[in-house]
Each structure stands twice: as C-alpha cells, then as structure tokens.
Amino acid sequence: MTLRHLRIFSEVCRQESITLAAERMNMAQPAVSYAIRELESYYGTKLFERMNRRLYITESGEQLLLYADSILSQFDEARDVLRDVHAVTKVRVGTNVSFGISRFPEMLSEFSKQYPQIPLYTRVENSRQIEQHLMRNELDFGIMDYPLNPRFFVCHPVGKDIMTAVCACSYEIRNRVTLEELCEYPLLLREKGSGSRNMTEEFVEKYKRKLNILMESISVQSLIEVCSKGLGVLMISKSIVAPFMENYKLKEIKIQNTEVTREYYFVHHKSKFLTKSMKAFQEYMTARTEKV
Structure with a gap:
C-alpha cells in the first residue's frame, strides 16, 4: 500500500465513482479500479x-477513509512545513457555536494582543463539522464537545456550560416543570450535529422520552426570534441565551430534579505536527482552563 493508493481511494470516495475519480486524477479508469482492488486485497475487506452502477462505501471503507484523510493531510503538511521551516504559520481554529458566541471572541482578542505576530484563522461550526475538518487537517485545533472518534484526538477540557429551557414571558407554561411535561410542548432546537442538540437528545432518550420538535435551525438568532413570538420552548446553552433574555422578554423554565451540563474541549489530532505558532496557541488555551 502506498500514498498513491490512498489518494486514489480518497478521490473515489469523494466522487462516488471510479469514472469521475479517474477523470479528476487524469488516470485511466482500469488503473483506478485496479488500485481499489489492491487495497481491498491488502486489507482483506470490501471497501465499496x-x-x-453506483458505488456505496462500506463501514470498513468509512474507517479507512478516516485514516487515509489523516495520513494524506499529515504528509502534505510535513512537506509544506519543511519547505519553509522558519515561516510563522497561520493557526486555524474551529469553535462550536455556543463557545464561539459566548466566550471565544474575548479569548481571540486577548491572544491577538499577546501574540500579534501570529496570524489566526477561525471558523464557527457545529462540533461534528469541526471534527471532520480536524480529521482532514483543514483545521489545526477545535473547541467543541467531546469527539465522536476520541481515539484520533488529544482532548483538553476548557470549560463547562449548562443547557437551559426558555420561552417568551407570555408563553403559557409553569416556571417549573417535569421533563415529561416539557416534552409535550413544541421545542425549538439547534440542527443535528450541534453539541446542544446532541445533549438534548441524549438527555431525553435517557429518560425514554420523545422530542416534539417545532423547528430546528443552525441560526441561534432565528431560534431566539421564534421563541420570543411565543411559538415554543427553546433548548439552548445558558451562556448563549443569557444576553438576550431581557431584550427579547424571555423567561427560564426550570426542569425539576435535572440539570444538563455540557463540557467543552480543546482538541487536536494525535498525529498533528505542532509548529511554534500552534504550540503558543495551545499553551494559551490550556492555561485558561480554570478561567473559562
């Protein structure tokens, strides 16, 4: 097995087609097919x-793709770093929406003041998207919920948050309800893959309840707007919604005998080569663990 095999496999996965992958890589179709057969023979399993006339990646193929993307990205990164070993490298950071809205702006500002020579690139997405970017080496660090595939990552806890339920002050619901009662109301939730959505679903499933979902959205602002109109109950991180409570005339609903806590982690790939710039950011983040 060689890097060439992995590049071909990765491209076939992206294109979901031997023919399209061959065209993208300027290769003959039989050569691509042969490389895939060699991989399947080497690992002793079907990858597709x-x-x-369509290709569907198997569970084994999905596992190999995780490793292939990581290996290829590390190889390319090593090439780039060694070609310009003395350059100050940009640090690419992804943060989930909850942390990105409530805490990261201040931290970003503080780091930039301490290290003005280090360029930063940041993006705000949900935790599952950040994990995928880390696997493909499209980000250097992530601030997110605990990864789905922790064996690939180094995880350092950097803070906690509490999930809360809020509604319009005019909404007809008692200030304190049971979980069973809450699940009967129309709920407003973040999209699947977000940490707050995962926490809500896990919590409700633990008590064998079902969610009555009225709306799901990637936009926190949209959810708050709909909530303020008295259309449902919003499940969200307390740190996000706190600044909006007064202006949007929202009230918190206490859930009896329960508290849903989520923890944020500072994450990077185990195989990640850390430049001096990245190490500086890593030290800055881990030093703030007790402060966030």
Whole structure:
C-alpha cells in the first residue's frame, strides 16, 4: 500500500465513482479500479458495494477513509512545513457555536494582543463539522464537545456550560416543570450535529422520552426570534441565551430534579505536527482552563 493508493481511494470516495475519480486524477479508469482492488486485497475487506452502477462505501471503507484523510493531510503538511521551516504559520481554529458566541471572541482578542505576530484563522461550526475538518487537517485545533472518534484526538477540557429551557414571558407554561411535561410542548432546537442538540437528545432518550420538535435551525438568532413570538420552548446553552433574555422578554423554565451540563474541549489530532505558532496557541488555551 502506498500514498498513491490512498489518494486514489480518497478521490473515489469523494466522487462516488471510479469514472469521475479517474477523470479528476487524469488516470485511466482500469488503473483506478485496479488500485481499489489492491487495497481491498491488502486489507482483506470490501471497501465499496457496487449496486446499479453506483458505488456505496462500506463501514470498513468509512474507517479507512478516516485514516487515509489523516495520513494524506499529515504528509502534505510535513512537506509544506519543511519547505519553509522558519515561516510563522497561520493557526486555524474551529469553535462550536455556543463557545464561539459566548466566550471565544474575548479569548481571540486577548491572544491577538499577546501574540500579534501570529496570524489566526477561525471558523464557527457545529462540533461534528469541526471534527471532520480536524480529521482532514483543514483545521489545526477545535473547541467543541467531546469527539465522536476520541481515539484520533488529544482532548483538553476548557470549560463547562449548562443547557437551559426558555420561552417568551407570555408563553403559557409553569416556571417549573417535569421533563415529561416539557416534552409535550413544541421545542425549538439547534440542527443535528450541534453539541446542544446532541445533549438534548441524549438527555431525553435517557429518560425514554420523545422530542416534539417545532423547528430546528443552525441560526441561534432565528431560534431566539421564534421563541420570543411565543411559538415554543427553546433548548439552548445558558451562556448563549443569557444576553438576550431581557431584550427579547424571555423567561427560564426550570426542569425539576435535572440539570444538563455540557463540557467543552480543546482538541487536536494525535498525529498533528505542532509548529511554534500552534504550540503558543495551545499553551494559551490550556492555561485558561480554570478561567473559562
């Protein structure tokens, strides 16, 4: 098995087609097919199912893709770093929405003042998207919920938050309800893949309840707007919604005998080569653990 095999496999996964992958890589289609067969023979497993002239990646294929993306990105990164070993490298950071809205702006400002020579690139997405970017080396660090695939990452806790339920002050609901009662109301939730959505679903499933979802959105602002109109109950991180409570005339609903706590982690890939710039950011973040 060589890097060439992994690049071909990765491209076939992206294109979901031997023919399209061959075109993108300027290769003959039989050569691509042969490389995939060699990989399947090497690992002793099927990487794709072929049905109705389409390719469907198998569970084994999905596992290999995680490793392939990581290996290829590390190889490319090593090449770039060694070609310009003395350059100040940009630090690419992804943060989930909750942390990105409530805490990261201040931290970003403080770091930039301490290290004005280090360029930063940041993006705000949900935790699952950040994990995928880390696997593909499209980000250097992530601030997120605990990864789905922790074996690939180094995780350092950097803070906690509490999930809360809020509604319009005019909404007809008692200030303190049971979980069973709450699940009967129309709920406003973040999109699937977000940390707050995952926490809400895990918590409700633990008590064998079902969610009555009225709306889901990637936009916190949209959810708060709908909530303020008295259309449902919003489940969200307390640190996000706190600044909006007064202006949007919202009230908190206490859930009896329960508290849903989520923890944020500072994450990077175990195989990640850390430049001096990245190490400076890592030290800055881990030093703030007790402060956030």
